[in-house]
Amino acid sequence: MRSDGRPWRVLAVVTKGLFILWAVPGQGGRPLQPPTLQQIQALVRHMAEDAQELFTFYEEDQHMAFHHLCRTNHAPEWLRGPVLGAGGLRGLRGTMARMAQALQDITRQQRDLNPPGAEILRRLASTHLKVRGLLNNLQGLFPAPLPGSRPAPGPTAPTRVFRQKLEGCRLLWSYARFMAKLSAQLEARIRARARRDKRRSHRGSQLPARS
Numbered sequence: 001m002r003s004d005g006r007p008w009r010v011l012a013v014v015t016k017g018l019f020i021l022w023a024v025p026g027q028g029g030r031p032l033q034p035p036t037l038q039q040i041q042a043l044v045r046h047m048a049e050d051a052q053e054l055f056t057f058y059e060e061d062q063h064m065a066f067h068h069l070c071r072t073n074h075a076p077e078w079l080r081g082p083v084l085g086a087g088g089l090r091g092l093r094g095t096m097a098r099m100a101q102a103l104q105d106i107t108r109q110q111r112d113l114n115p116p117g118a119e120i121l122r123r124l125a126s127t128h129l130k131v132r133g134l135l136n137n138l139q140g141l142f143p144a145p146l147p148g149s150r151p152a153p154g155p156t157a158p159t160r161v162f163r164q165k166l167e168g169c170r171l172l173w174s175y176a177r178f179m180a181k182l183s184a185q186l187e188a189r190i191r192a193r194a195r196r197d198k199r200r201s202h203r204g205s206q207l208p209a210r211s
Contacts, residue, residue, distance in 0.1 A: 075174035
């Protein structure tokens with residue numbers, strides 16, 4: 001049970017339902033209804049948990065859970081904080097587009113190393129779907145062309161396998177930290193908005209009634 005009394009299973013089902021709703025585009029590729037800040041925060045919180053779980057699994061699965069090999073403080077520039085700057089959510093579009101491409105690259109590498117249906121491939125696909133879902137909603141809110149995707153790389157040389165696995169592991173670590181910060185910042189923004197609304201409501205209730 002969660003501290004607020006809601007079972008994890010119920011929260012997961014609700015979040016999954018919201019995610020599926022937001023990920024379905026309407027006409028012109030936009031969501032049927034623009035998501036609220038609270039809905040985006042709920043999805044981001046779910047994505048932050050998923051990102052941490054994916055990293056933990058990848059680190060163990062790729063036998064890299066030693067000497068904090070993957071847990072670097074030198075994240076790619078596009079995954080560094082502060083997360084929400086002057087551009088707010090609009091600035092996340094480019095980050096999510098690059099993350100979707102990065103997940104495709106990691107998945108492509110892992111397909112060369114694992115049989116079809118491997119757990120690592122399933123987890124990567126699930127995370128990629130969530131990133132695309134958030135990106136679709138950001139696209140609906142802030143329509144603008146995104147940079148084209150890069151061409152797929154050629155076959156990986158055996159001597160480069162470990163290096164690519166390490167780079168993928170470090171990228172997933174940076175992504176997990178990025179999403180955790182993003183979730184915290186969105187939650188703080190919602191709390192600040194709720195406090196402002198409460199103060200306005202309180203001031204309005206103290207105004208003298210007109211005769």
